Amino acid sequence: MEKKKSNISMAVIKRLPKYHRYLGELLKNDVDRISSKELSEKIGFTASQIRQDLNCFGDFGQQGYGYNVKDLYNEISGILGLSKDYKTIIIGAGNIGQAIANYTRFERLGFSLDGIFDANPKVIGIRIRDVEIQDIDNLTDFLNKNKINIGIICVPKNSAQKVCNALVENGVKGIWNFAPTDLIVPEDVVVENVHLSESLLTLTYLLKDREQ
């Protein structure tokens, strides 16, 4: 079903996980089909936006019938790369690292947590959901023995690039970065940032803007 793949804008891509979430909820509530108008009322994008977005990837809807929820959910799962499982490791077992490690939501989507690494002797050896925090000195060795898809970087800003390099040099192609810095990676590696301060400052900008 996936027809058109190239030149999809980041704006469309960023909306796909939201479609996925809403369709997942509809599925859970046993909704079989939905029109772009009804989906629009739930999700908050216009119906024409929805048709246009989904059109980037193929012909999903049927005139007069709407979308088959299960089919569309499965298609979007596939587009998002969720038809395969992902092995992840977390580097940095501070607050954010531990929070991510404790987040069971990701497992249901097909992400396994295969390792946690930290440099702090006080946390090495502690278990989070059956995964023991290892010494970061074991990282390279671990990566050589285990094929890891995604490295989740939760170390302080100053060590982030070094950790990133170790991941990349040992075959990790996906970096989910929580450190407040921008990482430099080769072209075949993908970085997705969660910069919390930047999100918070967007909020204060909008607050200020609203007050004026």
Next chain:
Amino acid sequence: MEKKKSNISMAVIKRLPKYHRYLGELLKNDVDRISSKELSEKIGFTASQIRQDLNCFGDFGQQGYGYNVKDLYNEISGILGLSKDYKTIIIGAGNIGQAIANYTRFERLGFSLDGIFDANPKVIGIRIRDVEIQDIDNLTDFLNKNKINIGIICVPKNSAQKVCNALVENGVKGIWNFAPTDLIVPEDVVVENVHLSESLLTLTYLLKDREQ
């Protein structure tokens, strides 16, 4: 200096905190001035993008001189609403809530943590950085006695709207939402979402896209 305020696109707004972060680092390293070209090399946007972005808010640069780092940092701080302090509370002292509570970075930017609330008797009474976790039943009473600017929602999806309503009804105008759901708020309230699953699914999309 701030001249043009309306019709700034969200894309520009989302880039401002990044300018703020880079300029803050330059300041820390005692850099007095910088050209848009040099800034471009650091930040990864093109020089013309930078000039265009900053032009939305006023005339900052000077031909042949570049930008005065301290002035530009202060201007952007002001634009981002950082010339005032913000009182925040966290609702939901689970993993993410505790991680945010422990994040000292925000204090340096002028955000104070004034309260943490949870419904779980096991965590009520525990202190995180001198702030005692209170029973969520005290929330309304607390908001009536304290002017809070930002409510940070870290409760599960199903309770998020209810918590959001309590915040909004008691005068909170800014919501930083970590619950994986979209909140409904009146027009004078601003919501900024951190949807971790959506960020992770953007990463898998890009990984899949890169492999093809």
